[in-house]
Amino acid sequence: MKSAVETLSPTRAKLTVEVPFEELKPSLDKAYKQIAQQINVPGFRRGKVPPMVIDRQVGRGAVLDQAINETLPAKYAEALQANDLTPVAQPEIEVTKLEDNEVLEFTAEVDVRPEIELPSYEGLTAQVDDIEVTDEDVDEQLQALRERFGTLQDVERAAQDDDFVVIDLKATQDGEVVDGAEVTGMSYRVGRGGMIEGLDEALTGLSAGETATFTTSLVGGDLVGTEVEVAVVVNQVQEQELPELDDDFAQEASEFDTVEELKADLRERLGNGKRLEQAAAARDAVLEALLEQVEVPLPESMLTEELNARRQGMEQQLAYAGTTLDAYLEEEGQTIDEFEAELEKRVRDAVAAQFLLDEIAQAEELGIDQSELQQHIVRRAQQSGQDPQEFANHMFEHNHIPELVQEIRRGKALALIVESATVTDASGNHVELKNLKPDGTIGEPEAEVEESAEAGDEAADQAGDEAEVETTEDGAEDSKA
Structure with a gap:
């Protein structure tokens, strides 16, 4: 087999592959056997029909088509390897020449991983915001704590903001109740x-026993976006009574004896949380500083796919939250054009970061061990709310282990870059990145991972064997970035 590559752009290549006909012979023999099992020809047993008879009865063209379809994927993969190309999308394949008993030629256009000239990634500098815990932050936490210990009392007046109401609600369309859009006795x-x-x-303004109707659009389910009539009945109006903020409350709601001790603890906890946020911001700022030093060509098909996935994911999240994209944009004071531009920038930066971190991981010869893969599987399962064993089994069975391996390697590459960087806050103070873990994540408790690790042991052991192959055989990676 001979192959040649033509660079159409920094992210797209065209392969021209010539396959001698003798290399098609195994696939032709297989095609004849399969067709022989599928046809009935008088005078011949099923499966024993000679090739020349099949050519007369079915046609040589049908056999060639089946043999070519059998051969193309392997020859395409062989040509990729021979020309050191890593695809990031499905190819567009076209058979350009077929001379029976002579030669098969085909072309394959495909988006490929771009070649990147790595910039210097040691000693980067970045800046993040100062950490500030205000009295208002502490008061907000105290208010939330008081609300947790509050009690509800029925009131004989119209409902107003912050009241709790017990309601019956029913949505109808053309007089018919919408499936799944009727609830009773709900607290809101x-x-x-x-x-x-x-x-x-x-x-607002309704008292117990009163009803109101209004028109709205559904934000979830099969009828999302459909305009419906909603009838709401108020059964109870309740006012929340909050406990006094005194030492007795501090003792009831916490392990502290005084309100001042409780406030000090809340302030410390808020500070710890803000330090984690600052560490995450520092990591992102260092990565942004790195991206500014290099121009990474990006495959348009990959960008389009990622953009569509993110749009869909955001719309689903908004639907779960009971709102729409239009309502979200109105609340954020953002136009659809501004939203799309911001989303596209985030996607472009994310894809560019993937390619760049992959190159750095390769240059630094970063590998992983089985325990790292196991912890990553457990962490990913926790993030998605899945059982670690089931998540690990799914990843292994659907050949997603290379993707997980690459995620870990990217995290290691990012951690390496951040470790050598100098990050300061807006006041010029050095930011200590003690919470940055080796895989690039921020401050995730090891205990949580260890407690859940046993659940994924068996599948993770299998996945670890797979990972060892992926990281020892020339750093093999999945074809997706």
């Missing part, structure tokens, strides 16, 4: 939103 806090648009306005 007026003014907090997050359910259906128009509900807060309808409830």
Whole structure:
């Protein structure tokens, strides 16, 4: 087999592959056997029909088509390897020449991983915001704690913001109740939103026993976006009574004896949380500084696929939250064009970072061991709310282990870069990145990973064997970035 590559762009290549006909022979023999099992020809037993008879009965063209379809994937993969190309999308393949008993020629256009000239990635500098825990931050936490210990009392007045109401709700379309859009006895806090648009306005001013109707659009289910009529009945109006903020409350709600001790603990916890946020911001700032030093060509097909996936994911999240993209943009004071531009920039930066970190991981010869893969599997399972064993089994069975391996290697590459960087806050103070873990994540407790690790042991052991192959045989990677 002979192959040649033509570079169409920094991220797209065209392979021309010439396959001598003798290399098609195994696939031709297989095609004849399969077709012989599928046809009935008088005078011949099923499966014993000679090739020349099949050519007359079915046609040589059908046999060639089957043999070519059998051969192309392997020859395409062989040509990729011979020309040191890593695809990031499915190819567009076209048979350009077929001379029976002579030669098969085909072309394959495909988006490929770009070649990147690595910039210097040691000693980068970046800046992040100062850490500040305000009195308002502490008061907000105290208020949330008081609300947890609050009690509800029925009131004989109209509902207003922050009241709790017990309601019956029913949505109809053309007089028919919408499936799944009828609830009774539901508790809801007026003014907090997050359910259906128009509900807060309808409830405000209603007393127990009163009803209101309004028109809105559904934000979830099969009828998302459909306009419906909603009837809401108020059964109870309740006012929340909060406990006094005194030492007795501190003792009831915490392990502290005084309010001042409770406030000090809340301030410390908020500070710890903000330090984790600052560490994450520092990591991102260092990565952004690295991206500014190099121009990474990006495959358009990959960008389009990632953009569509992110749009879909965000729309699903908004639907779960009981709102729409239009409502979200209105709340954020953002136009659809601004949103799309921001989303595209995030996607471009993310894809560029993947390619760049892959190159650095390769240059630094970063590998992984089985325990690292196991912990990563458990962490990913926790993030998605899945059982670690089931998640590990799914990853292994669907050949996603190379993707997980590459995620870990990218994390290691990022950790390596951040470790050598100098990060300061807006006041010029050095930011200590003690919470940055070796895989590039921020401050995730080891205990949580260790407690869940046993659940994924068996599948992770299998995955680890797979990972060893992926990282020892020339750093093999999955074809996706």
